[in-house]
Amino acid sequence: MKRHLTDITNRRQALLAKIDDQRMELAARSRQWQKPLAAADLGLKAVRYIRAHPGWVIGSVTLLLVWRRKGLFHFAQMSWRNYPVLLSYGLKLLPLLRLASRKPDHSVHSD
Template sequence: MDKRLNMLAKRRHLLLTQAAIQRELLMDELAPWQARLAMAEKGLSAVRYVKSHPTLLIGGLALFGLLRPGASLLGRGRAAKWLHTGLATVKIARKLYSMLPKKPLPPQVVK
C-alpha cells in the first residue's frame, strides 16, 4: 500500500510541475495579447455603462444634433423648429389638463 501511495505522490508532483511549466509557457505566449485584450475589456465596460444609462446616450446625441454646424437655435435650423413644436405641444397639453375637472364628478341619479 505504501508503495502505491509513494508512486501516486511522485506522479502528483510530476503533474504539478508540468502544469506550472505549461502555465509559464502560456503566459509567455499570451503576453502580447494582454494590452489588446485590456483595451477590448475597457470598450466592453463602456458599452455596458451606456447600455445601463440610455439617457446619457440620448442626451449626448441631442446635444450633438444641436451643436453641429448648420444647426442654429435662433435661426431657421432644425433645432429651432423642434423646440417650437415641443413648446407648442406642452402649451396645448397644459391647457387641456387645466380643462379637466379637479375632483371626480359625483354620480348622477336619474329620476
C-alpha cells in the first residue's frame, strides 16, 4: 500500500512539473500574439464606434469632401444634381432603420 502511495505521489509531482513546463511554453507563445491581437481589438472598437455613431462618420466624411473639393457651392450643386439617387437610397434604408429601432415584443398572445 505504501509503495502504491509513493508511486501516486511521484506521478503527481511529474505531472505538476509537466504542467509548469506547459504553462511557461504557453506564456511564451502568447507573447507573440499580444501585438496582433491588440491591433485586431482596436479595429473591433473602431467598427463598434462607427456602427454606434453613423451620423458622426457621415458628417465627418461629408465635411472632408466639402473641404477637399471645390467648397460648399460645389457640394450643394452636386447634391442638387444627384438628389433623386440620394433620396431613393434613403428610402430603401428607411424600413431597415425602422426594424433596427423597434423594441422586441415580449408579450405572449394566447388564442
